[in-house]
Amino acid sequence: MTKIKSVKTKVYQWKGKTVPPQSNFCTNASDLLYEKGDNMGSFRFHEWLTCEIETDDGLVGLGNAALAPQVVKKTIDHYLTPLILNEDPFDYAYLWEKMYRRTLAWGRKGVGMTAISAVDIAIWDLLGKLTNKPVFKLLGGRTKEKIPVYASKLYSQPIEDLKKEAQSYVDQGFKMFKMRFGWGPKDGPDGVKKNLELVEAVREVVGYDTDLMLECYMGWNLEYTKHMLPKLMKFQPKWLEEPVIADDIHGYAELNNMNMIPISGGEHEFSLFGFRQLLDLKAVSYIQYDTNRVGGITAAQKINALAEAYQVPVIPHAGQMHNYHLTMANLNCPFSEFFPVHDVEIGNELFYYIFEGDPEPKNGFIDLDENTPGLGINLSNKYEKDFQIIE
Ligand code: MG
Numbered sequence: 001m002t003k004i005k006s007v008k009t010k011v012y013q014w015k016g017k018t019v020p021p022q023s024n025f026c027t028n029a030s031d032l033l034y035e036k037g038d039n040m041g042s043f044r045f046h047e048w049l050t051c052e053i054e055t056d057d058g059l060v061g062l063g064n065a066a067l068a069p070q071v072v073k074k075t076i077d078h079y080l081t082p083l084i085l086n087e088d089p090f091d092y093a094y095l096w097e098k099m100y101r102r103t104l105a106w107g108r109k110g111v112g113m114t115a116i117s118a119v120d121i122a123i124w125d126l127l128g129k130l131t132n133k134p135v136f137k138l139l140g141g142r143t144k145e146k147i148p149v150y151a152s153k154l155y156s157q158p159i160e161d162l163k164k165e166a167q168s169y170v171d172q173g174f175k176m177f178k179m180r181f182g183w184g185p186k187d188g189p190d191g192v193k194k195n196l197e198l199v200e201a202v203r204e205v206v207g208y209d210t211d212l213m214l215e216c217y218m219g220w221n222l223e224y225t226k227h228m229l230p231k232l233m234k235f236q237p238k239w240l241e242e243p244v245i246a247d248d249i250h251g252y253a254e255l256n257n258m259n260m261i262p263i264s265g266g267e268h269e270f271s272l273f274g275f276r277q278l279l280d281l282k283a284v285s286y287i288q289y290d291t292n293r294v295g296g297i298t299a300a301q302k303i304n305a306l307a308e309a310y311q312v313p314v315i316p317h318a319g320q321m322h323n324y325h326l327t328m329a330n331l332n333c334p335f336s337e338f339f340p341v342h343d344v345e346i347g348n349e350l351f352y353y354i355f356e357g358d359p360e361p362k363n364g365f366i367d368l369d370e371n372t373p374g375l376g377i378n379l380s381n382k383y384e385k386d387f388q389i390i391e
Pocket of ligand 1: 215241
């Protein structure tokens, strides 16, 4: 029997060059609050957690998480590691329940579940390496020839710059795009006008034979979104993402049941039970869990099965291998998000600097290698001097 011998967590803190914050580049949940400082602080995270699990036969599985890495590290080190040492990684469902049930009193959502996610992803990477198969083969295999991906950036910025950026994705062969709003309830009619101008500009470049998704990152509220929906319909968006805060599930339900624009969300929702609530209320038309928050690959597969029964497609939040392998192995995951590689800005691009092995898109598709065992990523040392690493 293979046994887990050690669990090593590290926090990567980016110390390299960073694009300075720009005003109104993306709405966020703090926008509605009067704040005395830079409220974009809540939308910038320059740290990442990695979790390496080694077995007694010397193989190492690699997992990661991006939420609150310093607290997640302590959670894994103090609470989860003792629960999985000397256990068989093939008992992944048992280990998941053990971690979940021992941390349930305080860990159900947020930091606790993020820590479980990082460990679970590392265990799945190990299972692939132990069986010499890519993870998607263990999850059911290839349900699509290649994975269509959408270019996800297009932050709010001066119109001409926005158009140039959109054109660059068209030139690279993308057929699906996601853009961000810059203004919300506090910005009044002038902000409404500016938001509409942003969408109009992108549609002008990408045309109407493409899919365009609109992202609010919880920076609106129910009233404002109801005001915006009819105005946005003419741009034929594929979805409107996270218009209100994640806890306002009845707000999501009300908006989605207006049947004007499909509402998407879920990157800040957790576990099978969280998604059951969203699905029962018909609160979202697309589910966007993030595997490194939702409970890892073990939880994601359960949510995939549930969503399939409701016929609600799942498009995991963010690129990253753990999401791609799940997308490849599930027919109900039709495509994936892709963050175009760029300078370090808000922080969700950091994984390109920490890991190597992510596939490059060609003409709007990525593919996964049949012959690379596990998830197919490794820690890179290319940018090591730009990080301070806490072990
Ligand atoms: Mg999002």
